[in-house]
Amino acid sequence: MHTFFRSARLTTTHLEFTVRAATALELDVYSGAALRGSFFNAIWTRFCVNKEAQTCAQCPLHTSCPVSALVAPLREESSWGQDIPRPYTILPPLDGARVYEPGERFSFGMTLMGDIVQLLPYILLSISPLEAEGLGHRLPQNGGQRGHFSVEQVEVYHPWSGQRAILYQSGDTFPNRPVASVTIQDCLQRAEQLDAERITLEFITPMRIIDREHLVKQPLLRPLLQRLLERYLALERHYGNPTLTLSKEERDILLQQAEATTCSANATHWQELTSYSNRQKRATPISGLQGRATFTGPLAPLLPFLTIGELIHVGKNAVKGNGHYRILTEH
Template identity: 45%
Template sequence: MSLLTHHLQFTMVAATPLELGDNAGSAVRGALVNALLDRFCANKDAPTCVDCPLFNVCPVAALVAPMRETGETGGDQRPRPYVTRPPQPRRYAPDETLTFGLGLFGHAAELFPYVVIAAQGIERQGLGRRLQEQNGRRGRVRLLAIHAVNPLTGDRQPLFQADQRQVQVPGIPIGPAEVAAFAATLPENRLTLRFLTPMRLIDKGGLVKRPALRPLIQRLGIRLTDLAAAYGDGPLPAADARALLPLAESATLEYDNTRWIDITSYSRRSGERTPIGGMVGEAVFTGNLGPLREILVWGSLVHVGKNAVKGDGWYVVEG
């Protein structure tokens, strides 16, 4: 199986005015992580997960700060086993619904029950900006439903409904077979990439501010290799990007309707702001793209570039 991804869609309704700025993905990710820590952290005196003696048996650490085991290559920390897919950045009036997504990779799907309880915890802590009209409190929401979804086919499976007691296990995994089948439906000589959230790539020491397939494919190869090693059951053939780089380099950017947006994310823990801006919009590439289709489809599932856990690097690939 190599690597499986599970994609969840959360539907909430605003109970009070709610405002999500351009960093909506960061707001959702922060709300989920804070809810996890609030509900399940058994040692809140530890400065970080890594400093906690319960680290190896803690479900919060498995999602928030996964560390490499002895013998694994790379830095101390594994890539996090999830990405967020943010709601539309805007102001929501009471009774308006909003949806956001969460992708879980490999064995992280086993932590789904904790994610459900964390999503319910957002009801207590609120979401979005602190609003003056609410005396500096965040917007309040109610969790209505959680669905498993297949972003490639549109298939949906209800997992949780607010008026029902039982929660179902996610049953729409996406793996190499599903990716290959969808990739085969795409044309071989013309592909459109629609960057739904900022794509922030570093290439040769600088930011990539114009669509280009070579740095995208190169970074995807590294990311997929790391994810398969950390959360899969073996190597992921599509992750071997070395032979694909010349094809990616020779692709022609036929149409460019992208723009760069600057966004920052604030960390309450560190007190620092992090740039999470990047390219958004649409780009059309032509050339010998058949061999690139599969890895590009994988990228649409796992995101690519900086700040994927905050929702960056989300795109779709179309004919």
């Protein structure tokens, strides 16, 4: 595994948007899908120069267009397009379903994967159309329109060290500040500090995993690790080191070690949720497992991957913010 991680290149860059409601604004329990849609529309509206194209793939600018790199997976209908992991995840507000009154602040996050951080200026320069786009439910007090907010600042932060730096403040004309990303070396250092025989995971947002054609409604480490390996290697392939692979034998050994662990404490529950897709014109399930689970067993070889999973999420709807977990450490 040491040789494997020496070749790993994927980084993650973590952004937090602090915003103030300009009108009444109502969000669901998990608003990741709504935020993803708003970002998509804002970036596409601001920068696409060929909106007549039905899809990005049909546009002659497709291969060199930075907007396509950010939003094409959302626009493509081909199986090839669907197989490309999105280069970001949304971290929705965790205040539950509620209405924000004018003047109230709330925050949400976005994690950028690998070299897609080069396109950060496009995201920050889309703030104006993002504010104009509107968000959440249509409300009578807004004349049947969605709520609006203004972005007060955007920070880049390190999820483990707590270090923060302001990238953007309201009124900035062109954000151009250095950005710090989390590296695989950071993940390895965190893994070395963890207990090699006992670990507690807190599932912050619903984790939806399908294993052998069945939903996993109990905390099991082998299905989690299997989906995590698939997601991580796909992200490396597209946004990190395209040649990085694990052999079938290496994967099987890791999964066998995960299978040998035991869930020694289970404080999870199944959260039933649906999300309406404007693209598919139907409601889709985003239910998943939430709460805390403690696993015991031979964890040492698995810990680097589990720390990576804290950053990239795991399972279905990760781009919308689902599958976000953290490793709880004793202080």
